[in-house]
Amino acid sequence: MDERSETIPVSERAGASCAVDRSCCGGGSVGALIDEGCTLDPAEMPERVARWQALFGHMQGYDHRPDHAVFHFAQNEELNSELLELVKLEQVCCVHVSWDLKVESKQVLLTLKAEPQVLSALVRGFTGEFGGAS
Numbered sequence: 070m071d072e073r074s075e076t077i078p079v080s081e082r083a084g085a086s087c088a089v090d091r092s093c094c095g096g097g098s099v100g101a102l103i104d105e106g107c108t109l110d111p112a113e114m115p116e117r118v119a120r121w122q123a124l125f126g127h128m129q130g131y132d133h134r135p136d137h138a139v140f141h142f143a144q145n146e147e148l149n150s151e152l153l154e155l156v157k158l159e160q161v162c163c164v165h166v167s168w169d170l171k172v173e174s175k176q177v178l179l180t181l182k183a184e185p186q187v188l189s190a191l192v193r194g195f196t197g198e199f200g201g202a203s
Contacts, residue, residue: 140179
């Protein structure tokens, strides 16, 4: 087993976002309506949510603590690319969430850090509304 840890850079901030955690747009959950302060065009929301849903359908599991959550994915070039792109997009709007991607031993780990209430909404969205594994 390869025990090296490689950080996938996510420092670029490109595109508009709010598909994952609409609390940055005035809503409190993934299913909330988008407030006019959201930078994502409402017409683009269904496509963005569909991309997250497809990605989290491949989630292998997660760990949730009060201050962070780690979502586990198998290392796969296509999934890695989609994860990286979506994280870059979500960083634009959801600046109150810290997004970190790492490759460790054939897994890609998406770590999110945020205030407990925001983090709980994200975990509910990723594991419930987006259909990920528990």
